[in-house]
Amino acid sequence: xxxxxxxxxxxxxxxxxxxxxxxxxxxxxxxxxxxxxxxxxxxxxxxxxxxxxxxxxxxxxxxxxxxxxxxxxxxxxxxxxxxxxxxxxxxxxxxxxxxxxxxxxxxxxxxxxxxxxxxxxxxxxxxxxxxxxxxxxxxxxxxxxxxxxxxxxxxxxxxxxxxxxxxxxxxxxxxxxxxxxxxxxxxxxxxxxxxxxxxxxxxxxxxxxxxxxxxxxxxxxxxxxxxxxxxxxxxxxxxxxxxxxxxxxxxxxxxxxxxxxxxxx
Numbered sequence: 007x008x009x010x011x012x013x014x015x016x017x018x019x020x021x022x023x024x025x026x027x028x029x030x031x032x033x034x035x036x037x038x039x040x041x042x043x044x045x046x047x048x049x050x051x052x053x054x055x056x057x058x059x060x061x062x063x064x065x066x067x068x069x070x071x072x073x074x075x076x077x078x079x080x081x082x083x084x085x086x087x088x089x090x091x092x093x094x095x096x097x098x099x100x101x102x103x104x105x106x107x108x109x110x111x112x113x114x115x116x117x118x119x120x121x122x123x124x125x126x127x128x129x130x131x132x133x134x135x136x137x138x139x140x141x142x143x144x145x146x147x148x149x150x151x152x153x154x155x156x157x158x159x160x161x162x163x164x165x166x167x168x169x170x171x172x173x174x175x176x177x178x179x180x181x182x183x184x185x186x187x188x189x190x191x192x193x194x195x196x197x198x199x200x201x202x203x204x205x206x207x208x209x210x211x212x213x214x215x216x217x218x219x220x221x222x223x224x225x226x227x228x229x230x231x232x233x234x235x236x237x238x239x240x241x242x243x244x245x246x247x248x249x250x251x252x253x254x255x256x257x258x259x260x261x262x263x264x265x266x267x268x269x270x271x
Contacts, residue, residue, distance in 0.1 A: 011213035014110055015049035020210065021186070022055070022203040023177045025102070028196050029240075029263050039102050041177050041199065044212050045186075049110050050175050051212050054102040058215075105215060106179055108132060115179065118215070118224055121235045125217040127224035128232055133174070133182030134158065137165070146188040147201060154183055160268025161197070165190040171204070178266075197266050233270035237263060 025039040040055040103120040110116050115130040135156040142153035144166060151166040165176070169185040176187025177199040191198035217224065227235075240263045 011215050013211040014107070014214045015046040015212040017044035017046050017051075017207050017210040017212050019045040019171075019173060020205045020207050021045070021177075021201055023199045024202050025054075025177070025200075026195075026198050027266070029265060041102070043175065043177055044207075044210065045173050045175050046212050048112075049212055050108045050181075052106040052108075052178055053104070053215075057103055104178075107214065108175065108179075108181060110214070117179075117229070119232065119236070121232070121239050124235075125222060125224050126227045126232055128227050128229045130179065130229055135163070135180060135182055137183055139183070147204065149188065151188050152185075161192040161266070163190055163192050177201075192266075196264065230270040233265060233267055237265060237270070 021043040023041040023043065025041045026036055027039070028036050042051075042053055042055050042058070044051045105118045107116040107118075109132060113132055115132050116127065117130055118125065118127045120126065135158045137154040137156045140153045140155065144151055144153075146166060146168070149168040149170050151168045154165045154167060156163050156165075163180075165180065165183065165187050166189040167176070167183040167185040167187045171186040172184070173186045174183060175181045176183070176190060180187050180190055180199075186201075187199075188201045189199065191200075
């Protein structure tokens with residue numbers, strides 16, 4: 007396959023979420039992403055806009071040339087203004103490699119991701135959060151939102167949803183509430199998703215994205231086994247890259263990674 011995409015449904019609502027996360031709690035660096043949630047009648051898809059943008063550009067005829075031009079311009083601006091956050095957001099680059107397809111197949115969740123050069127796929131439970139709805143109310147993007155809480159895979163989460171948009175969905179794997187999830191974060195806001203835009207669409211296709219490399223397919227794996235492998239790749243980045251490339255990258259610096267799902271231990 008060569009970055010093939012097949013249509014699995016159509017989207018009538020597109021939501022954009024500002025996603026912040028701090029998976030290295032020793033370094034205390036807050037990272038940012040922009041998540042897209044495409045909502046269809048029966049299927050939805052959640053993914054990183056930046057990763058999708060990077061992958062799409064790299065497969066155009068002159069994509070590598072365009073990427074280098076944008077990177078070099080961003081680097082020149084950084085050398086003048088020394089704004090790291092602005093620099094990292096000014097050229098296409100991968101962020102999250104997680105694609106979440108809800109109700110695909112029916113009644114299930116399909117997740118695709120990557121560990122190093124391996125492209126993986128696993129099944130998950132649809133609407134796996136056991137929410138408790140409270141009386142607290144606040145306004146987000148001019149929508150009245152109600153609070154709900156849950157404990158999900160090692161974290162305590164607080165979500166704000168609006169019944170004014172009767173879509174039982176949200177960013178990443180979140181869903182199952184009587185309205186669209188507008189904001190959701192764990193205790194301490196180590197992981198947070200905040201909606202920044204909503205757009206009504208006219209039959210935009212929801213595409214299932216295959217791996218970019220030629221003759222490459224997803225390897226099916228258990229969710230917890232994926233999380234274990236992903237954690238090993240994070241804490242032993244140099245060794246992981248050396249095993250794949252044969253090139254020594256030196257020793258890894260001390261880190262403490264805390265994944266969004268903690269129940270694999």
